[in-house]
Amino acid sequence: xxxxxxxxxxxxxxxxxxxxxxxxxxxxxxxxxxxxxxxxxxxxxxxxxxxxxxxxxxxxxxxxxxxxxxxxxxxxxxxxxxxxxxxxxxxxxxxxxxxxxxxxxxxxxxxxxxxxxxxxxxxxxxxxxxxxxxxxxxxxxxxxxxxxxxxxxxxxxxxxxxxxxxxxxxxxxxxxxxxxxxxxxxxxxxxxxxxxxxxxxxxxxxxxxxxxxxxxxxxxxxxxxxxxxxxxxxxxxxxxxxxxxxxxxxxxxxxxxxxxxxxxxxxxxxxxxxxxxxxxxxxxxxxxxxxxxxxxxxxxxxxxxxxxxxxxxxxxxxxxxxxxxxxxxxxxxxxxxxxxxxxxxxxxxxxxxxxxxxxxxxxxxxxxxxxxxxxxxxxxxxxxxxx
Amino acid sequence: xxxxxxxxxxxxxxxxxxxxxxxxxxxxxxxxxxxxxxxxxxxxxxxxxxxxxxxxxxxxxxxxxxxxxxxxxxxxxxxxxxxxxxxxxxxxxxxxxxxxxxxxxxxxxxxxxxxxxxxxxxxxxxxxxxxxxxxxxxxxxxxxxxxxxxxxxxxxxxxxxxxxxxxxxxxxx
Numbered sequence: 001x002x003x004x005x006x007x008x009x010x011x012x013x014x015x016x017x018x019x020x021x022x023x024x025x026x027x028x029x030x031x032x033x034x035x036x037x038x039x040x041x042x043x044x045x046x047x048x049x050x051x052x053x054x055x056x057x058x059x060x061x062x063x064x065x066x067x068x069x070x071x072x073x074x075x076x077x078x079x080x081x082x083x084x085x086x087x088x089x090x091x092x093x094x095x096x097x098x099x100x101x102x103x104x105x106x107x108x109x110x111x112x113x114x115x116x117x118x119x120x121x122x123x124x125x126x127x128x129x130x131x132x133x134x135x136x137x138x139x140x141x142x143x144x145x146x147x148x149x150x151x152x153x154x155x156x157x158x159x160x161x162x163x164x165x166x167x168x169x170x171x172x173x174x175x176x177x178x179x180x181x182x183x184x185x186x187x188x189x190x191x192x193x194x195x196x197x198x199x200x201x202x203x204x205x206x207x208x209x210x211x212x213x214x215x216x217x218x219x220x221x222x223x224x225x226x227x228x229x230x231x232x233x234x235x236x237x238x239x240x241x242x243x244x245x246x247x248x249x250x251x252x253x254x255x256x257x258x259x260x261x262x263x264x265x266x267x268x269x270x271x272x273x274x275x276x277x278x279x280x281x282x283x284x285x286x287x288x289x290x291x292x293x294x295x296x297x298x299x300x301x302x303x304x305x306x307x308x309x310x311x312x313x314x315x316x317x318x319x320x321x322x323x324x325x326x327x328x329x330x331x332x333x334x335x336x337x338x339x340x341x342x343x344x345x346x347x348x349x350x351x352x353x354x355x356x357x358x359x360x361x362x363x364x365x366x367x368x369x370x371x372x373x374x375x376x377x378x379x380x381x382x383x384x385x386x387x
Numbered sequence: 388x389x390x391x392x393x394x395x396x397x398x399x400x401x402x403x404x405x406x407x408x409x410x411x412x413x414x415x416x417x418x419x420x421x422x423x424x425x426x427x428x429x430x431x432x433x434x435x436x437x438x439x440x441x442x443x444x445x446x447x448x449x450x451x452x453x454x455x456x457x458x459x460x461x462x463x464x465x466x467x468x469x470x471x472x473x474x475x476x477x478x479x480x481x482x483x484x485x486x487x488x489x490x491x492x493x494x495x496x497x498x499x500x501x502x503x504x505x506x507x508x509x510x511x512x513x514x515x516x517x518x519x520x521x522x523x524x525x526x527x528x529x530x531x532x533x534x535x536x537x538x539x540x541x542x543x544x545x546x547x548x549x550x551x552x553x554x555x556x557x558x559x560x
Contacts, residue, residue, distance in 0.1 A: 010388070011388065012393075013390065013395060014395055014396035014397035015395045015396065015399065016397070016399040017397050017398075017399035017400075018399070018402075019399065019400045019401075019402070019404075020397045020398060020399065020400065021398040021399075021400050021404075021410060022397060022398060026396075027396065027397055030395075030396025030397065030552060031396065034395075034396070037388075037393075038393070053519070060415065060417065093427065120414075121492065122490060122491035122492075124489075124490065124491040125489065125490035125491065127536065128489050128490075131518075132455075133421070133423045134423060134425050134429055134433070134548075134549070135429065135432070135455050135517070135518075135549050136518050136549070138548055138549050138550050139518060139520060139549065139550070140488065140489045140501075140518065141489060141503065141518065142487055142488065142489045142490075144483075144485065144487060145485060145501075145503045145518075146481030148485065148503075148504065149481045149482065149483055149504070149505055150481070151480035151533070152481045152482060152483060152531070153480065153505075156481070156531050174482070179390070180390045180391055180395055181395055197486075197487055198484075199485070199486060199487050199551055200483045200484065200485035200486065200487060200501075201483060201484035201485070201500075201505075201526075203483070204485070213397065214397055215396075215397075236411040244444065245431070245461050247455070247457075247461070248455075248481075249505045249516040249517050249518050250453070250514065250515045250516055251514070252453075252480070252486075252514055253481060253505070341396065350388070350389070350390070353388075355388055355389045356389075357389045357391045382497055
């Protein structure tokens with residue numbers, strides 16, 4: 001397949017907070033401005049804009065893509081909105097990638113903005129309508145049900161305990177203490193997680209990422225353009241995405257097959273044959289703590305049911321052999337849905353450039369991965385980055 | 388670039404800022420109503436529920452018996468072929484013990500927690516489950532792999548809805 005090589009050359013992010021004074025447009029503009037400033041570019045240098053944002057129901061604003069377009073720099077430009085639920089934050093850079101890879105544009109600004117706080121009494125209420133209107137909504141489901149059902153199935157398939165899974169939350173919230181955008185950085189213990197309020201067993205409050213407002217942005221450039229902008233481009237060498245059936249109760253939840261398919265697509269493009277060895281650092285999507293382990297398995301970074309062993313051995317710590325979510329992840333930095341996935345891409349970008357400050361992992365990694373997940377627990381989105 | 392060298396945007400607001408009027412907010416409750424058409428597959432599913440039966444659809448290519456029934460097989464991407472009655476019994480594939488309501492409010496003190504479960508329906512293909520809730524069982528007695536049976540509303544109270552099954556209860560023996 002012939003395409004232009006695409007690099008990330010700049011990045012920006014706002015703080016992630018429970019409720020921001022700024023509108024979604026203003027958050028988008030703050031992150032976009034920072035991304036342009038970080039690489040000495042202006043909006044005039046941007047040929048196309050890819051926006052990611054999750055359900056319109058959060059904002060109560062229909063056509064949210066259009067609503068956020070001016071803040072994102074999308075006005076009077078080829079502009080496209082991406083939306084695959086929680087998978088959006090990695091789907092938007094994939095779209096930006098093929099705007100540039102196709103040869104259609106030499107630059108693309110990717111912006112992900114989310115304002116969940118507008119929805120009252122709680123943005124979780126907006127999720128009720130993702131369930132089938134006739135066969136499921138009548139049972140009054142909450143989003144936590146599907147996570148609790150999946151976590152229970154995952155735990156009982158492999159004999160993994162809540163104590164073990166809680167270690168992910170402990171790790172990520174601690175990692176977030178070094179992230180300047182973090183909403184929930186904290187030092188907690190496994191007991192704190194187990195003793196926090198039981199929302200839907202096996203899910204306790206500290207197993208879950210928070211609702212957040214925030215935005216993130218990156219600048220993409222073609223190879224010849226990137227080399228004029230920076231001497232430290234980070235290349236998007238593989239992209240993959242995949243969707244499973246919306247009849248979620250009819251597929252076994254213990255394993256995310258669609259994540260594996262997305263990963264295999266990205267690995268093939270990047271020429272990766274041994275992901276366990278070649279992916280040195282990763283940001284799997286962690287809206288709930290068990291999801292980090294579940295996704296490591298889907299991403300083929302751990303054998304099925306064995307991600308927990310890497311966790312217990314300390315391998316997934318920031319100074320371990322295979323750091324997972326060195327940013328602090330959705331659990332620690334926060335989870336403004338679309339912006340979270342892009343925050344993860346930015347973390348790998350910074351880590352590969354050696355610019356992650358106190359969060360920097362040792363060993364000068366050359367190859368990393370960011371992943372997001374969403375819709376009705378059915379979509380996987382993956383990018384492989386190299387310096 | 389390092390994030391630490393930038394002043395990051397987003398000004399956090401405390402919960403009280405809205406209540407105290409420090410920020411001005413507009414409150415709005417959209418009043419939308421929907422009448423969803425269910426299509427021939429779910430129409431028949433609901434009509435059979437009203438009669439106290441569960442019906443599935445079979446694809447003669449992959450031979451899956453699918454529930455909820457569907458007019459097309461998403462794996463083979465072709466129309467499904469036959470109606471097949473399945474049992475009103477099944478096996479708990481996974482479950483949760485849930486203390487929050489759909490809008491994240493908490494259940495009332497003393498109320499029993501919700502017991503959502505994925506139930507693999509007997510007679511459908513392996514692993515074919517539906518979302519429903521469990522009843523007549525203490526939360527700590529629920530187990531994955533438990534055999535359960537539907538408890539139906541009285542015939543005269545049924546309305547052709549998934550809630551015509553009140554819940555699934557453990558089978559004895």
